[in-house]
Amino acid sequence: MPPVDAPALLRLDAVSLTHPDAVRPTPRDVSLEVHPGEVVLLLGPSGSGKSTLALALDGLIPHALPAKLDGTISVDGIDTADSTVPELSTRVAMVFQDPDAQLVTGTVLDEVAFALENLRLPVDEVLSRTEAALRRMGLWDRRSWNPDRLSGGGRQRLAIACALAMGSPLLVLDEPTANLDPVGIEDVYEALADVVAQGDRAIVLVEHNLDAAVSLATRAVVLDAVGGVVFDGPAAELLRTHAETLAAMGVWLPAATIAALRLRGEGHRLDPLPLTPAQLRDALAADPDADRATSLLLSPAEAPAAPPSGAPPLVRVRGLTVTRQGAPVLRGVDLDIPAGSFTAVVGPNGAGKTTLVQAIAGVAPPPRGKVLVAGTDPGGAAARDLAARIGFVFQNPEHQFVAHTVFDELAHGLRLRGVPEPEVRARVTDMMDRFGLADRADAHPFLLSGGQKRRLSVGTALIAEPDVLALDEPTFGQDRARAAELLGLLRQLHAVGTTVVIVTHDLQLVADYATHVVVVADGRIAATGATAEIFADGRVLERAGLLLPPVHRALRAPVPARALGGAGAPAGPGPSGPGAPAAAGREAGTAIPETRPDPYAERPTAPAWRFLHHLNPLASIAAVAPAMLLLVFTRDLATPLTMLLIAAAILVIGARLPRRLALGLLVGVPLGIAAVGTGFSLWVDPAQVADTAALLHVGGWTLHVGAFAIGMATALRLAAIVLLAVLSGAATNGPELVRAAVQHLRVPYRIGYAALAAFRFVPRFGHELDVIRSAHRVRGHRSGSGPLARLSRGWGYIVPLLASAIRHAERVALAMDARAFGAHPTRTERHLVPLRARDLVFVLLFWAVTVLVFARLP
Numbered sequence: 001m002p003p004v005d006a007p008a009l010l011r012l013d014a015v016s017l018t019h020p021d022a023v024r025p026t027p028r029d030v031s032l033e034v035h036p037g038e039v040v041l042l043l044g045p046s047g048s049g050k051s052t053l054a055l056a057l058d059g060l061i062p063h064a065l066p067a068k069l070d071g072t073i074s075v076d077g078i079d080t081a082d083s084t085v086p087e088l089s090t091r092v093a094m095v096f097q098d099p100d101a102q103l104v105t106g107t108v109l110d111e112v113a114f115a116l117e118n119l120r121l122p123v124d125e126v127l128s129r130t131e132a133a134l135r136r137m138g139l140w141d142r143r144s145w146n147p148d149r150l151s152g153g154g155r156q157r158l159a160i161a162c163a164l165a166m167g168s169p170l171l172v173l174d175e176p177t178a179n180l181d182p183v184g185i186e187d188v189y190e191a192l193a194d195v196v197a198q199g200d201r202a203i204v205l206v207e208h209n210l211d212a213a214v215s216l217a218t219r220a221v222v223l224d225a226v227g228g229v230v231f232d233g234p235a236a237e238l239l240r241t242h243a244e245t246l247a248a249m250g251v252w253l254p255a256a257t258i259a260a261l262r263l264r265g266e267g268h269r270l271d272p273l274p275l276t277p278a279q280l281r282d283a284l285a286a287d288p289d290a291d292r293a294t295s296l297l298l299s300p301a302e303a304p305a306a307p308p309s310g311a312p313p314l315v316r317v318r319g320l321t322v323t324r325q326g327a328p329v330l331r332g333v334d335l336d337i338p339a340g341s342f343t344a345v346v347g348p349n350g351a352g353k354t355t356l357v358q359a360i361a362g363v364a365p366p367p368r369g370k371v372l373v374a375g376t377d378p379g380g381a382a383a384r385d386l387a388a389r390i391g392f393v394f395q396n397p398e399h400q401f402v403a404h405t406v407f408d409e410l411a412h413g414l415r416l417r418g419v420p421e422p423e424v425r426a427r428v429t430d431m432m433d434r435f436g437l438a439d440r441a442d443a444h445p446f447l448l449s450g451g452q453k454r455r456l457s458v459g460t461a462l463i464a465e466p467d468v469l470a471l472d473e474p475t476f477g478q479d480r481a482r483a484a485e486l487l488g489l490l491r492q493l494h495a496v497g498t499t500v501v502i503v504t505h506d507l508q509l510v511a512d513y514a515t516h517v518v519v520v521a522d523g524r525i526a527a528t529g530a531t532a533e534i535f536a537d538g539r540v541l542e543r544a545g546l547l548l549p550p551v552h553r554a555l556r557a558p559v560p561a562r563a564l565g566g567a568g569a570p571a572g573p574g575p576s577g578p579g580a581p582a583a584a585g586r587e588a589g590t591a592i593p594e595t596r597p598d599p600y601a602e603r604p605t606a607p608a609w610r611f612l613h614h615l616n617p618l619a620s621i622a623a624v625a626p627a628m629l630l631l632v633f634t635r636d637l638a639t640p641l642t643m644l645l646i647a648a649a650i651l652v653i654g655a656r657l658p659r660r661l662a663l664g665l666l667v668g669v670p671l672g673i674a675a676v677g678t679g680f681s682l683w684v685d686p687a688q689v690a691d692t693a694a695l696l697h698v699g700g701w702t703l704h705v706g707a708f709a710i711g712m713a714t715a716l717r718l719a720a721i722v723l724l725a726v727l728s729g730a731a732t733n734g735p736e737l738v739r740a741a742v743q744h745l746r747v748p749y750r751i752g753y754a755a756l757a758a759f760r761f762v763p764r765f766g767h768e769l770d771v772i773r774s775a776h777r778v779r780g781h782r783s784g785s786g787p788l789a790r791l792s793r794g795w796g797y798i799v800p801l802l803a804s805a806i807r808h809a810e811r812v813a814l815a816m817d818a819r820a821f822g823a824h825p826t827r828t829e830r831h832l833v834p835l836r837a838r839d840l841v842f843v844l845l846f847w848a849v850t851v852l853v854f855a856r857l858p
Contacts, residue, residue, distance in 0.1 A: 009170045009202050010034035010057065010092070015071035016227075017052050017061060025070065027053050027227030036169065039196055039203045039216050041235055044223030045250035046450070046482060050206045053223075054174045055814070057204065058092040059085045064817050075170060086823030089115065092170040093163030094818040097178045099155035101811035104757045106735040108134065108150070108158055109143035110831075112165045115819035117828040119166075126830055133165035137191050151349060153184030157191050162819060164195065171195065172204045177212070178476070181348045181505050182547040185212050192216060210254045211550045214239065214275050224249065240273040250482070255508055255550045256280040259297050268293045277554030284555070294555050298535075304494060304515045307340035314339035314467060314499050315360055316372045322355055322364070329355045331523040337516070339467075342490070342500045344510040344531075347520035348545035353503045354395075354472055356520060360501070361392035361470045363774045374467045387413050390468040391461025392778060395476055397453040398800050399768075400775040401445040406437055406456060409445050413464045413779060431459045435489075446803060451482045458489065460779070469493060470501040475509065487513055508549040511535060519544050612650070612727070617737040618744055619839035623846035624724040630854050631721050637709060640716035642853050644669075647723040669723070673715045681711025740833040750822050757812050768804045772797050 011033050016025035027049030034040050042050050052061065059080040061067045073080045076091040096102055105111050112133050116126040134140040137157045142150065147158055156176055163171055173192075177185040189212040195201055196216065207213045217235035222242075224230045231238050239246070243257050253261075256274045260283070263270060268287055274280040284290045313336035322330040330352045337343050337360075347353045359366040362378030371378050374389045381389075394400050403409040410428045419427075432438045435455040440448060445456055454474070461469060474490070475483040491513060494500045504510065510517060510531060517534040519527040521544035527534060534540060538548040547553065612620070627643055634640055648669070652662050738752040776797065816822075 008033040008035055009076055010204070011072075011074045013072045015053070015056070015069070015073055017049065017056055018068040018070070019052075020066050020068075025049075025068075025227065027223055029071075030223075030227070030229055031071075032221055032229065032232060034170065034202050034204060036202050037196070037199050037218075039192075039205060039218045039235075041210075041213060041217040041220040042204060042206045042223070043220055043246070043251050044227075045225055048223040048225060049227040050223060051174050054094070054172050054204065054206050056080070057170070057172050058094055058818055059083060059088045060094070060814055060817060064814060084823075085817045086118070086820040089168065089818055089820045089823070090119065090166060091168055092172060093166050093168035094815070095156070095159045095163050095171065095173040095176050096811065096815055097175040098811060099159050099179070101808060102159050102162070102815040103147045103155070104753060104812075104816060106146060107143065108139055108145050108147055110735070111147055111158060112161050113830060115162060115166050115821075117830055118820040118823055120824050120826065120828050123828060123830050126828060129165045129167070133161040136164060136194060137161040151184060151187075153180055153187030156180065156184070156188050160188070160191055160195070166819070169200065170202050170204070174206045175208060176205075177207070177209055179349075181545070182507065183545050184349060185209060186547070189213070189216060208252045210239075210252055211256075211276075214254045222246065222249075222251065236275055239275055243273055256554070259551045263293055263296065266293075266296055268296075277550045280551060281554045297551055297555060304342050304491065304513055307338045307515065312339055313337060314341075314374055315501070317356075317360065318370060320356075320359060320366055320370045322352075322359060322366070324355075329523055330359070333523075333525055335518060335525055335528060337468075337499065337501060337518075339499055340494075340497060341516045342494045342514050343502075343516040343518060344514035345501065345503045345518045345520060346505070346507065346510060346541075346546060347526075351520045351544070352523040353520045356518075357470050357472065357501060357503050358392070358774070361390050361468075361778065362386045363392055363778050386778065387464050387466065388417070389466055390470060391464060391466040392775075393457050393461050393469070393471040393474065394771070394775055395472040396771075396804070397457035398446060398803055399772050400457055400460065400779060401800065402776055402779055404444055405442050406432065406445060406448070407441040409456060410459055410463050413460065416779075417464070427463060431463050435459050446799065451485075454482070454486060455489075458486070462493070466498075468499045468501060470503075472503045473505070474502055475504070475506060507541075507546065508551075511549050511552060519546070521545060614838070615842060616740055616744075616833055616835050616839045617728075618740045619835065619843050620728045623843045624728045626847065627850045627854075628721050628724050630850070631717050631724075634717055634854075635710075635713060637713050637716060639853060640713065640720040643850075644716060644720040644723055646849060646853070647720065647727050651723065651727050669719060673712070673719050676718070677708070677712035677715035679711070680714045681707045683711075735831075736833055739829060739831050743829060743833055744835060748825075749827050753821070754816075757816065758809075765801075765805060769797065769801055772800050772804075 012030050015030045016028045018025040026047065030053065032040075042053065044050050052067065055061045055065060056067075056069060056073055057075065057080070062069045062081065063085050069081060075088055078088065078091065080088060103111060105114055109130060112130045113126050116129055121129075131140060134143055137160060139150075139154070139157060139161060142154075147155055150158060159176075160171075160173075177188055180188065192203065193216055196203060203216075205213060205217065214235065220231065220233065220235040220238045221229060222231040222238070231242055239253065239257060243253060243261060247253055247258070247261065254275050256277050256279060259280060260270045260274050268289065270280070270283040270287070272279075272283075274283050284293055287293050315335070315337035317333055317335040320330055320333040320335075321328065333356060335356075345353045345357055355364065358364045360371055360373060360378065362373075362381060366379045368377060368379040373386075376386060376389045378386055378390075392400075401409060403412050407428055410431050411424050414424045414427060415421075429438070432441060435458070437448075437452060437456060437459070440452065445453065448456060458469075458471070458474075469490075471490075474486055487509065490500050490502075502509075502514075514531045516529065517527075517531050518525060519534065519541065526544040527540045535548060535552055538553065541548055624647075631640055631643060648665065652665065735756060738756045741747040742749045742752045
């Protein structure tokens with residue numbers, strides 16, 4: 001606990017926050033103080049205003065987000081309403097839920113330095129503070145990496161390092177582990193423990209996963225459903241005293257506490273109420289009937305109905321391999337999922353879990369003959385046929401919405417299958433009553449609450465009465481009450497015969513609900529079998545980079561490793577050796593590199609003879625721009641051909657292309673020009689070239705030499721322009737171009753770096769589009785093949801894509817504001833991109849060549 005006389009870092013006095021479309025404030029009338037050394041856990045059900053309050057602590061509300069602030073918030077003695085976000089950023093730093101929405105630059109070091117440069121600190125101080133923060137988070141050895149190469153836990157560590165480098169005494173974290181696997185969660189909390197151990201910072205933590213947070217928190221503040229403070233006190237005492245009340249409110253509790261409350265109902269009263277697995281183990285040791293209590297805790301409260309012994313597989317996968325961007329995601333997967341099972345697919349971030357289930361559901365159609373679902377091959381089945389076999393629920397419900405009302409959303413699949421309208425109305429009405437959506441029948445799906453969207457998405461997959469229901473992270477972002485509601489529904493569906501398959505990071509959910517487990521690691525099946533078998537040996541999960549649930553880890557006695565049954569199970573105890581997945585408990589800060597290419601990689605290690613890589617990006621653009629412009633006005637063959645050859649020679653020599661790529665360029669470009677030129681020649685008016693010789697006769701049609709020459713000239717012109725653009729791009733990457741434009745063209749850095757952040761979003765934007773397109777295709781939305789059908793499908797992608805893009809842009813903008821972006825008209829530019837003599841020489845030489853080539857124009 002902090003010293004009694006320590007001055008408050010943060011003071012809230014009767015704070016209420018009201019969003020523009022809200023009828024009442026949430027949170028409401030909050031008063032509290034936070035002192036140095038405190039770790040304050042902010043708890044409450046969904047909708048209580050926890051994240052809204054967190055955004056107000058550094059001035060993002062009301063300065064960046066349009067919400068009304070009543071009362072006063074002061075940070076280190078400064079009133080947030082009278083200050084600015086950049087000024088407050090030196091006193092309070094934010095770490096958001098999604099680490100990817102906080103990344104702006106191209107390297108780990110640049111990411112941490114970004115805020116310090118915005119604050120116009122001297123270069124030496126920028127570097128010293130950046131190094132200190134990265135060393136503190138265990139990332140210094142990865143300072144030259146693209147942040148995309150870090151694991152999920154590593155990227156969140158990077159976000160914390162960015163906050164620490166700013167020197168802010170108050171750190172606010174909004175669900176920092178929501179997107180992470182169990183090892184990533186431990187990774188982050190190891191870092192936070194190191195931060196608070198210094199005693200010079202305070203932390204305000206919004207978190208659902210209390211198993212890791214409870215040992216760190218010194219104090220807890222609980223908001224009720226309307227956003228008022230109902231409890232405020234020492235974390236351990238508060239959680240023990242009010243555990244049953246908090247559970248009834250829908251607030252997540254530590255797993256050990258939930259286990260102890262369950263034992264109370266069975267006649268085992270544990271005092272004091274345990275908060276950690278170790279405390280639970282110690283309390284059970286004093287229980288006279290400890291064996292019975294332990295047996296109860298290692299069994300689900302409501303044991304799921306296991307399929308009959310020897311039940312045939314409803315899902316059969318053989319030799320499934322999936323690659324993306326040239327990298328394998330799944331590698332030769334063999335798997336059987338029994339009919340009537342509740343199967344959980346688990347694994348670390350990036351293991352291939354979602355890819356596997358999407359292939360089974362036909363979301364990303366697998367190669368034909370590799371997957372069978374109830375006798376149907378998702379690799380070749382029509383959407384309407386596949387929907388009758390398997391329903392898929394995406395992590396983001398909005399991805400799969402295709403209609404403009406809740407009723408039509410539910411009716412879509414039935415109408416697609418030709419179900420009579422009276423039956424459609426009856427089944428849709430029944431489904432809306434079942435999911436509590438009857439009063440929202442005419443509402444647009446995007447206007448529903450988060451819980452309603454989730455229920456609707458399940459309903460759209462379920463209404464066709466499929467044999468299999470697959471869900472991707474069904475409890476992501478939900479409070480305890482909403483998660484329990486959804487899981488209760490899945491349990492009911494499973495009880496009446498539906499085979500349920502879920503992708504999840506929550507291994508306690510697996511222990512409580514699943515009959516079978518599939519462990520995926522490094523694109524392979526590491527283990528598969530009955531849940532009890534998998535959990536009997538925690539080392540199987542650990543070898544896959546996972547951990548047993550906290551209670552199981554505490555109570556499970558070590559047992560010898562053994563092979564697990566099921567298709568695709570390893571012959572021995574599990575994967576090992578050089579290719580084995582990373583084990584749990586790896587060194588703090590260790591990150592798993594990705595195999596995908598790194599578009600932002602720094603290039604100082606390029607050999608000196610790759611001169612294109614050492615040019616100022618503005619020089620490369622300036623050199624080719626006149627030639628590209630003049631090519632638009634050429635009509636002959638020789639000029640574009642000459643420029644094409646010059647550009648190809650510079651590209652092959654100056655960028656030192658790999659032999660295979662250079663060969664492809666030398667062969668592919670001429671073939672492409674010939675094909676495109678021939679195509680263009682077909683559009684030339686015959687009357688325009690009738691006086692030229694005939695080159696080819698086909699029936700009554702004649703291809704004249706003049707037409708062919710015009711077509712080839714057009715193709716050469718386009719090819720030369722494209723290759724010149726490629727030549728310029730070979731000497732340019734996003735960060736360098738932005739820095740050069742800011743330093744030499746006086747482009748406002750706020751425009752340049754905002755563009756760079758948007759540039760980083762492009763791959764994610766493409767991924768979102770792919771997911772939406774797959775979701776709509778699986779639901780059979782406008783599945784025709786004509787131009788109108790394609791246009792209609794494209795229009796249907798716009799709303800969900802825009803909604804996703806806007807949300808991501810808002811998150812990135814908030815993260816940049818919280819890191820002092822725009823604090824001053826200028827910023828420290830640590831990376832200078834000078835215009836040197838070689839840049840001038842290259843520009844002048846290329847201009848001279850351009851003049852010589854184009855001088856022969858009439």
